[in-house]
Amino acid sequence: MSDAISYVLSPQFSIPTAEEVLNLYSNFKELPEELEQVKNKEAFFLKNITGTKFLINPTIKLFIEAFNEPKTLNQVVQFFAEEAKASPDQIVPVMEPFFNQLVKRKILITESDALDFKTIVKKESFTKAKYKVGDQIDSYEVISKISIRKATQLYLSKHNKSNELAVIKLLILPEELPEKQKEKSLKKFRQEFNLMSELPPHPNVCRLIDYNKETDYAILEYIEGKSLKRIIETGSTNINKRLEIIHQVMQALAFVQQQNIVHGDIHLSNFLVTNDFQVKLIDFGLSNHSTPTENEIVRNGGVYECIPPERAKEQGGFGFLKQKSDFRSEVFQCGVVLFYLLYKKYPFYGFTWKKLAHSIVHDQLNFSLKTNENDSIPGFVIQLLRKSLQKNPMDRFENIDKMLLYFREHSVIEIPD
Numbered sequence: 001m002s003d004a005i006s007y008v009l010s011p012q013f014s015i016p017t018a019e020e021v022l023n024l025y026s027n028f029k030e031l032p033e034e035l036e037q038v039k040n041k042e043a044f045f046l047k048n049i050t051g052t053k054f055l056i057n058p059t060i061k062l063f064i065e066a067f068n069e070p071k072t073l074n075q076v077v078q079f080f081a082e083e084a085k086a087s088p089d090q091i092v093p094v095m096e097p098f099f100n101q102l103v104k105r106k107i108l109i110t111e112s113d114a115l116d117f118k119t120i121v122k123k124e125s126f127t128k129a130k131y132k133v134g135d136q137i138d139s140y141e142v143i144s145k146i147s148i149r150k151a152t153q154l155y156l157s158k159h160n161k162s163n164e165l166a167v168i169k170l171l172i173l174p175e176e177l178p179e180k181q182k183e184k185s186l187k188k189f190r191q192e193f194n195l196m197s198e199l200p201p202h203p204n205v206c207r208l209i210d211y212n213k214e215t216d217y218a219i220l221e222y223i224e225g226k227s228l229k230r231i232i233e234t235g236s237t238n239i240n241k242r243l244e245i246i247h248q249v250m251q252a253l254a255f256v257q258q259q260n261i262v263h264g265d266i267h268l269s270n271f272l273v274t275n276d277f278q279v280k281l282i283d284f285g286l287s288n289h290s291t292p293t294e295n296e297i298v299r300n301g302g303v304y305e306c307i308p309p310e311r312a313k314e315q316g317g318f319g320f321l322k323q324k325s326d327f328r329s330e331v332f333q334c335g336v337v338l339f340y341l342l343y344k345k346y347p348f349y350g351f352t353w354k355k356l357a358h359s360i361v362h363d364q365l366n367f368s369l370k371t372n373e374n375d376s377i378p379g380f381v382i383q384l385l386r387k388s389l390q391k392n393p394m395d396r397f398e399n400i401d402k403m404l405l406y407f408r409e410h411s412v413i414e415i416p417d
Contacts (some may be wrong), residue, residue: 006070006111012049013107015061018304021045032351046107050150055352063098070111073099130172131155137168137217150279151185152285156222166209183258188297193218195261195287198294204252204283206272223280228337232344239375241277243411246338246381248279250404253334256281256401257261260290262325267303268340290327298324304356305346308332309391312357327399334387334400335388342381347389365389382409 021038028035034055037043043062046054056064066076074088077095081088112188130153135142140157146167147154155168156416173182196208196218207221228245231237237245249271256263263270264286272280286299300311300323308329325333339347348367350356367382384406390396397403 004017004072005068005109006072008070008111008114009064009067009101010107011114013064014047015044015056016047017066018044034351059225060098063095064102064107067108071113089169128151129171136160137170138212140166140168140219143169152189157219165222167220167222168217169220170215186296188299189216191297192284192287195289196284198261199256199259202252202255204248204279204281205255206280211311221280223272223274225274225278227269228271228273228279229268230339232341235373238373239371239377242371243378243381244277245273245279246341247340247411248349249281249337249406250334250400250407252279252281253330254399254401254404256287257290257327257330257401261287262290262327262330263287264299264325265302266330266337267306268337269303271337280375286325288324292324300324302333304353305348306333306336307357307360308393309361310393312360314357316352316360328392328393328396331388331396331398331400331403332390332393334403335385335396338381339385339389342371342377342385343368361391378411380407383410 012028018038018041021044022031022035025031025035031039034043037055038045041060041242043058044058063076063080066079070186073096076099077088077091080095081091084091099108104223129145129148131137131145133140133142133144137155137157139160141160143156143158143165146156149170153170153172155170157168158164159164159166171186173185183306190213193208193211197211199205199208201207209221211217211218227332228249231245232242252271253263253266261284263281263284264282270281270283272282274280286301288296288298292298302311302325309332311325311329313324336347341343348356348363349357350359365386367385369377369379369382371377384403387406388396388403397406
């Protein structure tokens with residue numbers, strides 16, 4: 001155990017008060033067990049600036065807060081040994097492995113890294129807009145900001161001559177980022193639009209208008225619409241309209257897979273629905289070829305509620321198994337989306353990742369014959385869901401094209417192609 005290096009809690013992490021946490025979930029009619037623990041100060045949240053939260057116990061909270069000011073591990077061990085009236089040798093075997101995990105996850109960073117920002121990026125860098133209303137980006141005038149995020153920014157813009165509206169997406173590389181991280185971010189960004197450029201036009205897929213490889217920004221079709229989740233939450237769609245939407249969701253994903261591309265991030269917010277109920281698939285930021293090329297970056301992210309069982313990491317901490325998405329895993333994710341469209345809830349639930357992962361891997365589903373609005377669901381749609389959400393990938397549809405074919409062959413409602 002080295003006494004030479006001082007560590008400090010990364011500025012990217014904080015431990016909010018119980019009141020701050022409970023305010024985030026004020027819409028809950030009944031508090032989950034974990035939030036009751038937070039309310040009673042039997043548990044706490046460790047939160048990073050991207051919004052991810054980890055449930056920790058009071059002992060871990062005390063240990064992490066010991067590094068609010070730069071300290072060596074030896075200093076912290078000595079402090080806890082004195083508090084517990086124990087020998088430091090008794091405490092080290094317990095504390096050192098946990099300390100190493102915190103360092104590995106960059107929750108604790110060296111004092112020198114915190115001072116010169118070599119391994120962190122200030123929060124301000126994540127939220128500062130590069131352009132303002134009225135600025136010019138090439139041949140486009142910025143109309144409004146859509147999204148200002150950690151690594152990308154999106155602006156609604158208007159073409160100077162045609163007045164056509166478009167979305168401009170650009171990559172943000174703060175100066176504080178290490179060069180290797182900059183290179184990796186740039187490669188990911190370029191891969192997204194290289195893949196989109198391979199897609200022929202399709203009515204259910206967002207169109208790439210242009211990609212400027214010199215300045216690294218993309219011009220995308222502007223889609224005036226709401227996410228699938230918001231459409232369903234309004235409660236204004238009957239079963240026929242939902243089946244139309246389901247059909248279009250599968251059309252979009254089947255088309256992408258037909259081009260040998262894995263979307264990689266199938267969830268409710270990556271589908272927009274226009275006022276005339278046309279579905280559009282967006283955001284290819286986690287996409288790759290079904291058989292990746294040698295230099296292709298393969299990412300294994302996604303929305304937690306939509307992760308298939310084979311990628312849900314039950315043991316060994318928070319996260320996903322390092323297994324890339326494929327067509328069968330996307331069948332499962334598509335099934336999750338369709339389940340929500342019909343029942344207004346996810347098929348699997350857990351307030352913490354551990355419980356959610358357990359639910360995804362082990363829980364067996366019961367499929368109601370009615371929507372949340374009490375509309376009858378056709379039997380063939382229940383069978384479509386049942387097969388799509390099988391735990392074993394080999395028991396699912398081979399790809400979404402097969403799902404779409406099954407839907408069309410069994411549909412008794414006229415749905416436009």
